[in-house]
Amino acid sequence: MFYAFAEAWRGLRRNGLSSFLSLLTTFIALSLLGATFLVEANLRYMFKTVEQGVDVQAFLKKGVSAMEIDQILAAAKEIPGVREVTYVSPEDGLKELREIFQDMASVLDGLETNNPLPPKIEVKTTGVEEIVSVASSLREIPGVEDVIYQKEAQEKLEAIGRALQMAGVAGVISIGVVSVLVIGNSIRLTIIARRHEVAIMKLVGATDGFITAPFFFEGLLLGFFGALAASGMLIGAYYWLSGWLVVILPYLPVVPLDSRLATDILTILGITGLAVGGLGSALSLRKYLA
Amino acid sequence: MICLKNVEKTYNGHITALSGINLQVDKGEFVFLVGPSGAGKSTLIKLLYREEVPTKGEVSVLGEDLGSMRRSRIPFFRRRIGVVFQDFKLLEDRTVYENVAFALRVTDCPSREIQKRVINALHIVNLRDRRDAYPQELSGGEQQRVAIARALVRKPEILLADEPTGNLDPSTSMEIFRLLERANLYGTTVVVATHARAFVDAMKKRVVELRDGRIVRDVRRGSYSE
Numbered sequence: 001m002f003y004a005f006a007e008a009w010r011g012l013r014r015n016g017l018s019s020f021l022s023l024l025t026t027f028i029a030l031s032l033l034g035a036t037f038l039v040e041a042n043l044r045y046m047f048k049t050v051e052q053g054v055d056v057q058a059f060l061k062k063g064v065s066a067m068e069i070d071q072i073l074a075a076a077k078e079i080p081g082v083r084e085v086t087y088v089s090p091e092d093g094l095k096e097l098r099e100i101f102q103d104m105a106s107v108l109d110g111l112e113t114n115n116p117l118p119p120k121i122e123v124k125t126t127g128v129e130e131i132v133s134v135a136s137s138l139r140e141i142p143g144v145e146d147v148i149y150q151k152e153a154q155e156k157l158e159a160i161g162r163a164l165q166m167a168g169v170a171g172v173i174s175i176g177v178v179s180v181l182v183i184g185n186s187i188r189l190t191i192i193a194r195r196h197e198v199a200i201m202k203l204v205g206a207t208d209g210f211i212t213a214p215f216f217f218e219g220l221l222l223g224f225f226g227a228l229a230a231s232g233m234l235i236g237a238y239y240w241l242s243g244w245l246v247v248i249l250p251y252l253p254v255v256p257l258d259s260r261l262a263t264d265i266l267t268i269l270g271i272t273g274l275a276v277g278g279l280g281s282a283l284s285l286r287k288y289l290a
Numbered sequence: 291m292i293c294l295k296n297v298e299k300t301y302n303g304h305i306t307a308l309s310g311i312n313l314q315v316d317k318g319e320f321v322f323l324v325g326p327s328g329a330g331k332s333t334l335i336k337l338l339y340r341e342e343v344p345t346k347g348e349v350s351v352l353g354e355d356l357g358s359m360r361r362s363r364i365p366f367f368r369r370r371i372g373v374v375f376q377d378f379k380l381l382e383d384r385t386v387y388e389n390v391a392f393a394l395r396v397t398d399c400p401s402r403e404i405q406k407r408v409i410n411a412l413h414i415v416n417l418r419d420r421r422d423a424y425p426q427e428l429s430g431g432e433q434q435r436v437a438i439a440r441a442l443v444r445k446p447e448i449l450l451a452d453e454p455t456g457n458l459d460p461s462t463s464m465e466i467f468r469l470l471e472r473a474n475l476y477g478t479t480v481v482v483a484t485h486a487r488a489f490v491d492a493m494k495k496r497v498v499e500l501r502d503g504r505i506v507r508d509v510r511r512g513s514y515s516e
Contacts (some may be wrong), residue, residue: 003395014383200379206371206396
């Protein structure tokens with residue numbers, strides 16, 4: 001094992017330029033993969049933040065008593081998936097409208113005396129997936145006239161999430177395939193460059209495993225070092241970029257760079273790098289052995 | 291030890307390299323394969339270390355039928371044989387010591403044992419002082435001695451040499467033949483394909499002559515030509 005690693009290291013150093021180019025390609029491919037991961041992580045974070053603001057509104061029957069309102073609020077709080085319940089009186093509702101339409105305040109003139117707005121409760125759910133069940137539970141509470149929620153918005157959010165996930169998966173797969181081919185080609189070139197040595201190995205009784213192990217480890221090392229370099233670059237770039245975004249766009253939710261995110265990047269890229277390197281070598285070696 | 295029965299070897303279905311070869315070599319023998327270029331000497335040597343397989347007939351070496359040998363078995367078979375070539379086949383980026391040690395490393399031999407045996411092999415070929423030199427720093431004769439040390443370091447039962455002195459001057463060639471003879475004295479069976487008429491005549495060993503892919507002469511204590 002030690003011998004195979006030593007030989008792999010020797011191979012990397014001996015074919016300096018070829019190794020460097022493979023490393024560079026792996027670095028670029030894995031950087032793209034890492035960047036895709038970070039963008040997706042941030043989009044998810046953004047959705048999560050947006051989702052938390054999605055309301056279900058339950059309009060109450062006009063003329064409900066204060067006691068009934070208390071009962072409705074208590075019943076709403078009991079519904080699974082409900083995070084927060086707020087009562088909005090007809091007067092508060094009108095104030096909200098005035099804030100929204102402050103440039104057209106005259107439209108709302110005279111409504112104070114004959115307020116048409118029903119009392120309502122605003123419900124915040126723990127997540128998008130809870131909205132439908134929360135809405136139907138709210139409908140069953142006595143005193144609730146109607147329930148509305150932004151079904152379309154929710155569906156759109158889900159659709160965007162799915163599309164992004166698919167694009168991410170497709171991107172990662174295509175980048176992964178390119179990396180496998182590049183490393184595979186690099187190993188193939190190494191094998192060709194060392195065919196004289198391989199012939200001598202066979203002559204002195206080296207097994208296929210002994211001959212191929214250094215090439216396999218060489219692929220693993222290329223993948224690993226590419227992953228290490230890409231992780232370092234991404235973590236550095238993300239540190240700088242997230243700091244900059246917080247300053248210029250303070251309301252934009254950005255995943256903070258903490259040790260967990262850094263570990264995630266290192267783990268994802270490290271495992272992918274090793275897998276890509278190993279797979280690339282294995283494919284070339286299988287061809288060579290055949 | 292080596293037994294060929296009705297062996298035929300053709301390339302591309304119509305170029306006949308060997309035909310009707312019947313040969314038996316016993317343990318401890320020293321055999322010269324002689325004959326003009328293209329007679330089939332190198333092909334015969336290649337059959338003996340399973341670089342080639344016969345088109346027809348049987349090749350049995352060290353009790354193994356090479357024609358039906360599984361691919362995974364070949365390395366273990368080759369570890370029992372040493373092979374020396376005209377072009378030495380040394381690893382240019384490794385020292386003399388590393389080149390010889392290489393033959394033991396592939397067998398998972400312990401490092402301490404490798405060191406002992408390599409030093410011993412280099413002592414036999416008189417290259418202990420050049421252990422740290424690279425092949426390009428050595429003369430042709432020295433390089434061939436490294437190749438012989440590499441072949442002998444595993445104490446092979448058979449030593450095959452294909453034109454081992456083809457690139458060397460007469461006095462250096464003499465050294466190489468002496469080394470092969472010395473290996474033979476220690477019990478290794480030696481088969482040498484060569485054009486070195488003077489040495490074949492001087493050494494008085496068994497001579498097998500090939501011509502157009504056939505054995506035309508097989509003489510104990512023979513000479514290069516009749």
